[in-house]
Amino acid sequence: MSDTDSFIDEVTEEVRRDRLYLLLRRWGWVGVLAVVLIVGGAAFNEVRKARATGQAQDLGDSILAALALNDSAERAASLSEVEAAAPGGDAVLNMLLSASQVEAGSEADAVASLNTIAVQGDLPEIYRAIAAFKALLLQADSLPIADRRQQFEALAAPGAPLRLLAEEQLALLDVAEGNVDAAIARLQALRQDAEIGVDLQQRAAQLIVALGGEPEPLIARQG
Incomplete structure (x- = not known):
């Protein structure tokens, strides 16, 4: 360079x-x-x-x-x-x-x-x-049934985290109002729900029997 x-x-x-x-x-x-x-x-x-x-x-x-x-x-x-x-x-x-x-x-x-x-x-x-x-x-002893039903129905809305437990309580409210057929129908539907656990399913079946109904056969779940 x-x-x-x-x-x-x-x-x-x-x-x-x-x-x-x-x-x-x-x-x-x-x-x-x-x-x-x-x-x-x-x-x-x-x-x-x-x-x-x-x-x-x-x-x-x-x-x-x-x-x-x-x-x-x-x-x-x-x-x-x-x-x-x-x-x-x-x-x-x-x-x-x-x-x-x-x-x-x-x-x-x-x-x-x-x-x-x-x-x-x-x-x-x-x-x-x-x-x-x-x-x-x-x-349960202080709030009118109509008010409790309205609030439990809100908790039973599709996708709600406590939907199934709220449905169980709604069935009990049906019984308290003397509407046994509605309670049994609700419990039958609850037992068939795809998201239900074993304990709740058994409780629903026992309540159906106690109300004089017969638990419907469970539909086989796919998956």
Whole structure:
């Protein structure tokens, strides 16, 4: 390589370095900002996780301390004073609270605790359905049959998580109203449902017999 070529290469390299330095001076802050954001975001995420873990541990300790009380009324009172920051924790807390309220003989308070869960829209449907179902069972002697039927029918809607259990309760309401034929027909259909479990299927058959009916042969399921 000649001296001229070498000189040209050196000049070209200097130009490239000058351009790089210029770019760094002009846009280098973008890279620094990106690093700060990444590091800051990671730190914030860790702090958030630590805070959530701490809140869950505090909630668990408070619940365990309340459940350790032997008297059901005291246990319910202690649970009612516990505060949960997250919707899921609040649902668990109200479930436990309702159980203690039932043991203490405060069924109206238990129903209120369960209904708090049932209307909590940010919870998964299964938890809301369980709470609503248990609340209806507790109101067997206080809520008119027509109102209970309406609510059980909502729980028995296609695709609902407790659909089959709600159908069983509707059959029992048919019996309570003296409509035995409707109850047997509902139970026969319930036994043929593709999603029914063995225990519920057997309960339905026993109730059909108790009502003077004859369980229909089960249709073979394909699959």
